[in-house]
Amino acid sequence: MSKMHVTTTINGEPTEFLCDPDRSLLDVLRNTLGLTGTKEGCGTGDCGACSVTVDGRLVCACLMLAVEAGGCEIGTIEGMAQGGELHPLQQKFLEMAALQCGICTPGVLVAAKALLEKNPDPTETEVRFGLAGNLCRCTGYDKIVRAVLDTAAEMREAVQ
C-alpha cells in the first residue's frame, strides 16, 4: 500500500507524517506520533474517548481518516495545559475527583472545553447533552457534570 504524506498542525505545532490511506486519525495520533493521551474506547464513534478538535469543531478521531487531517488544525488533550499550567477544567477535575479510572477523562475534558467555548454559561441539562457523546463507566457522570459547571462559573468570574 502506498503511504501518503500529510502536513497538518497539532496543538499549534506544524506536523508531518506518512500513513496508509485507511488509517484513522486516532491510530496515527497514538501509534505514529506518540500522542497517547487520546484514548481508543469503542472505535466506532459511540464513546467519545478519542475526542479531539479539528478546526475548532469537536470530532471523534476514530471516525476520521488521518489523511483528512491535511491542512487542518488538530487539538488534542496534550495541547490543553498551557506552559505547564493546567487548564481550569483539568484543575477542577482534580480538585473535585471527577474521574476514577481515567480512560474517558481526556475525551471528556476536550469535549467540555469545546462546550464552554461555545457556551460559557451552560445549564446542567446543556452540559449533560453536550457530553452525551462521552461515555464514563465509573463516575455516574455526577462529579463530571458538577466539575464542568463549577469550572464554567469560575471562568466567567475570571473574565469579569
Next chain:
Amino acid sequence: MAEIRYLAPRTLDEAVGAFAAAQGAARILAGGTDLLVQMRNGLAKPGLIVDIKKIAEMTEIAELPDGGFRIGAAVSGAMLAEHPRFGQVWPGVLEAVNLIGSKQVQGRASPGGNLCNASPAGDSVPAMIAAGAVVTVQGPEGRRQMPVEAVPAGPGRTNLRPGEIVVGFTLPPRPAGSGDAYLRMIPRTEMDIAVVGLGVSLTLAGGTVTHARVGLGAVAPTVLLVEEAGNALLGSRLEEAALDAAAAACRAACRPINDKRGTIAYRTKVAGVLLKRAVAIAAQRAQGGN
C-alpha cells in the same frame, strides 16, 4: 490487505470521473461517520475513497435570492447549526440533522451522508422530505434533480445510478406563516436510533393550513412521504378531526419491523402520536412562536 487509494479532488468533475471509473469499488467520503465504521467492521472494503469535502460546492450553505436554501451534501451538522439564518427558517430540519449522534458525530456527519447511507431510521431524511427538499446529483451523464423521497430504495440502497454523487439539497422559499418540526421516539434522550421519526412542514394563512407535508421514518424499508397525512391537514384549521385523519394516515403508511427497539404495534401507534405532537410544534412556529 488490499490496496486502497484516497483522493480528495477539488472539482466535482474530477470526483465524478474517479468515482465512476472505479465501477463500484469506490466509496464517497463526506463526514465518514458511517463509512469508517463500516470499513472497521469489514462491511465496506473500498478500493478507492473519494473525499468530497475539498469541493467548495459540497461544503457550502447558501441562502438563495428567492429565500430558499442550498446545502452542500458534505455540510456537517455543526456547520448547519452555526449558520446564522438556517435554523430560523428551518428549525425542524436543523433539529433533525442535529439529532444524528453526539456533538462529536455532529462535527463530521452530513445530511448528504445520512441520505445516502439509506437507513430507514436516518433522522434528517423525514424532515428533508417534509421540507420538500430536492436533491441535486451529478454523474457521468450530467446533473439531475430528484425529490429527497425518491433517493432511498431500501435499507442501505439508493436509486442513484452508477457513478452518481449527491451534490446538495435545495430547500424551497418559505412563505410567511410557515413552520416545521421533527420529532424522534427513542428509549433514551440522546445517542440512539429512531424507533419512529416524523417531520412536518406547514404553512398557515389566517389559521387555515395552505400547505402541509409529512415525512415518516423508521417504520418501513425506506423513509416515506405520507401524502395522505398532508392532504388530511390541508384546508383544515388543525381541528381534532383533521389531526385524527392525518394520524390515521401515518399509521396506515407504516410497514415496520419487529425488533429490540419496538414492536410493529408500538411503532405504528407512535407514528400517529408523533404526527399530532410535531404538527402542534410546527403550527406554533408557523404562528411566530418558537
